[in-house]
Amino acid sequence: MLTIGEFARLGQISPRMLRHYDEVGLIRPELVDAATGYRWYGVSQLGALHRLLALRDLGFSLGQIGTILAEQPSNEELRGMLRLRQAQIEHALGDERARLRRVDAHLRALEGTNPMTATDIVIKRAQPVRLAESVRSAPGFGHDNLNPVFKEVAPLVYGHLARHGVRPGIMVAYYEEPADDGSVVVHIGVDIGDQEMPEGDGVRAVELPELEVASHVHRGTLEGIEDVYEALVRWVEDSGFALAAKSRELYHEWDEAEPARSVTELQLPIRRD
Amino acid sequence: MLTIGEFARLGQISPRMLRHYDEVGLIRPELVDAATGYRWYGVSQLGALHRLLALRDLGFSLGQIGTILAEQPSNEELRGMLRLRQAQIEHALGDERARLRRVDAHLRALEGTNPMTATDIVIKRAQPVRLAESVRSAPGFGHDNLNPVFKEVAPLVYGHLARHGVRPGIMVAYYEEPADDGSVVVHIGVDIGDQEMPEGDGVRAVELPELEVASHVHRGTLEGIEDVYEALVRWVEDSGFALAAKSRELYHEWDEAEPARSVTELQLPIRRD
DNA sequence: TTGCTCCTCACGTCACGTGAGGTGGC
């Protein structure tokens, strides 16, 4: 008969853990003194303790260990549980490796002279949106090329919505792949949720699908936004994602009188290798 | 101004999480209605939320994130924190990989016709022991070779202890590397803790160091123990450890009248790659 | 008026570590 302290020392664990295993029914002492409550363990219980510790070491939860110890699974069943564990560990390893790549990407982003604070890029699912949009071609990316287009198109879309009594949500733009000459087709739209809207005035309704994006929130004017895009693209590639088409811009806050206060979310669709 | 639900949707998180971040002071709403307690967030807070989510995604704790958000670390400091994170993730990856190897080793152990239940091998630190021991040479490993040696030596050691009033602990044996002809030097001893013991009768005091072992608890007689050793060695190698010298046997329970009830712990010293 | 959203507690999660306050055995 061993005291809890002696038994704990054999298993290299704390007496507290043995009390815990007693409480949850994994290893009950062979004998409990009714008067003092002292727990007494048999040497022959060392095998059970070892099995418990071995299973815990493989990453099984105490609940699973309880099942294994109680149900005495066959070798075949045990193999099944081990293979499941194997798959779970591999999955967790994949997650951690991806996380490590993102940390690396942030480190690399901090090396260059970088327009972003570099610590606010987030992977998330962009919600599906329904837009009232109008389409134009611009000579290229960048504030100088795009700003005139926005200045022309935005009033047009808002006017159309006003005429048909549709409440506008936030403004959203997205871009198609640029052509060889650098020109780019830009879609400028306004979130209209599920309100009905007659098409016309060059304005039509489209639905943007839900997709996975790398998202960055930019504050202030969009001058020099190309540099931010460049850093964002590098971060995405460093993180081990592939870029997909049609990046979106969400103008959460846009006040022409105070452009420095504007808040714009850049969303780069990604694919996981 | 955004309600908590709207703001939560922008960040793809639950309102509950925003309340939590409010409570711990990470992101406070721009305005809280004194009468109703309603939280109102500004669009300009979206950047802060993004930064928080990005840091959380890298694996920082909320406490660390609070420090980062509050202290506005320089790029150099931020690099330091990221490198620390990097090291931690790499460490965790190493641990998980080792765990995966152990799961694999168990799976492989279950494939053969195996004398062990295969799920009770545990890596632990063997405690240092002080022994009263006597040394012999045996013609080889295995019950038939070793049992006569034990039968001769054990009474001798116990007799010596009794004559000098030393209380015996458990019996311990350990083995040196076998010679080319298969013969092996075996040390048979008894734990005497820190009691003083005069040497003599071919009995001397030695101290076994603390070391890392793969430990297996065996029940019943030691006949056929070689197969268990073999499986144990294979498990250790499959798990990515290297075998070190001088395996130990601890006879936790040993009653010659009832050998089936005996409990023996086999300890194989290991080195990590 | 009916949903939907918001609010504040407060418990549960997982496997213990760490006291507090007290008793038992050599």
Place this chain on the structure above:
DNA sequence: TTGCTCCTCACGTCACGTGAGGTGGC
């Protein structure tokens, strides 16, 4: 008698999820 070990609560950990029970705004 003095340490040392044992006992039973019970809180703390970490980042929320999940009700319960109730209120506010369109």
